[in-house]
Amino acid sequence: MIARTLSALSFFSSDYLRRTFNVDEDIVCLQPLFNLSRSSPDNKIHLSLVNVERETAGGIQFNKTSISGSYAQKGAPSWMLNLYIMFAAVFSEKQYEESLQLLSALFAFLQTNSKFTIPQSNITFNMEPVNLSFNELSNLWSINGSNYFPSVLCKVRVLDIDSEEIKQLQRVVSQKEVNT
Template sequence: MIHSALEFLTQELNSFIKLKVGDPITNRVVLSSVTNEQGIAIPDQSLGLSLINIEEERTSKDQQNRFINAVGKVEKRNPDIQLNLYVLITANFQNRLPNNSSDDYVEGLKQLSYAVAFFQSKSVFTQENSPSLAGFDGDLKKIFVELYSYSFEQLYNFWSVVGAKYLPSVLYKVRTIRVQENAIQQSGDPIEKIYLESRHKP
């Protein structure tokens, strides 16, 4: 479920940037961790889409745990878990290629601006307005993407934790991803009638 949502967003963002730059072939966005043992894991001249945190959405938690299935039986299973994903989009353009203007700081900012423009123009994804969503995971019905601002202190702490120098980046909150394994805990017939027996003392 999580991987499907992020693979879908990576594909959608790639399609948008291909149109903006007029290059239908080259993928400019990769689903990747920010760093690895060798340093920055995002390929040079690329935007990296990275999951940096997962939280449970509690404000709209559905406590219903009994459902009637297609044959009229009552099934008991745990309520859905709703997840919010914090996704960082990072521009890795560090002038590694001499005399190549496509591999410089300004180009990285331009590509990052395309990402911001994309999610500004389309922040809600459904199977109706994005048919490919169903192809990634039929259970993904709707994804909301919103810009998430964090403080300079949080920014400094994050890059200190990952052990890398800061790269231009923007953080998004992707909500809500529903997780339901449909593991049936109990099954039985529904209660259709209630009989009351009253007894009177003589």
């Protein structure tokens, strides 16, 4: 589900940028930020997973659904996850201004389309930018072993992870039964 979500987000944003700037090639690619170098940038916007966090605000609810009039199935509680992702404009120094133009257009796209639905799936998510201090930003880029590139960190809110595995079948009691 994580890969499908990030692939779809990469496709949606790349499609928007291709149409906006009238280019044929993909501009956004799903690629890690690890060891990026200014000496060999690929002139693309990289979309990378930075962190996964469990959302606890909704509480924990077991999945219980009725199968028939007399039985119900019970599954493990689903996990509600938030993904922290980064869009980074990995361009050469000569194309710095172009990278900022693409990043600005990407911001406009993300601001306008903060809710996404992936076609032919039940995946829907919201997205919002995340503020980082200079120290946090420096640490994030240092962990990846890379130089800084213009970027934005976003939070993909509440992905519902549920394998829908049945853990238990229960008989539903619909009326009092008296055994004499």
